[in-house]
Amino acid sequence: MPNKTISVPDDVVPIIDSLDVPFSxxxxxxxxxxxxxxxxxxxxxxxxxxxxxxxxRLSEQDALAVGERMERSAPW
Structure with missing residues (x-):
């Protein structure tokens, strides 16, 4: 998995340090x-x-939205 970098404000760093788990x-x-x-x-x-x-009958736009949702969440 590729690493991603995020920037956080300086005042957040102590909160991250106090998590007791790696931030990622x-x-x-x-x-x-x-x-x-x-x-x-x-x-x-x-x-x-x-x-x-x-x-x-679904509109073409609604049918496409349904298909995209199913593709994203289908258990296969």
Whole structure:
């Protein structure tokens, strides 16, 4: 995995030092936690997409959005 560099203000450095874990690990855990809380499960997305269609034909734009969401979160 490639390394990424971020800049932080000087007053944040003591907070990072007090984490007792490597900063990269802490950031990774926070991003994963945020992602888990902010995204729908695959099943929830299917239900939401079905409600969006509601028996009607999806617009091309909506159909593309549904496909992109499914591609990003599908369990395969």
């Amino acid at each position: 690990r802490w950031v990774t855990e926070q991003l994963r936690r945020h992602s888990a809380c902010s995204t729908l499960t695959f099943a929830q997305q299917l239900v939401a997409d079905a409600a969006l269609a509601d028996g009607e």
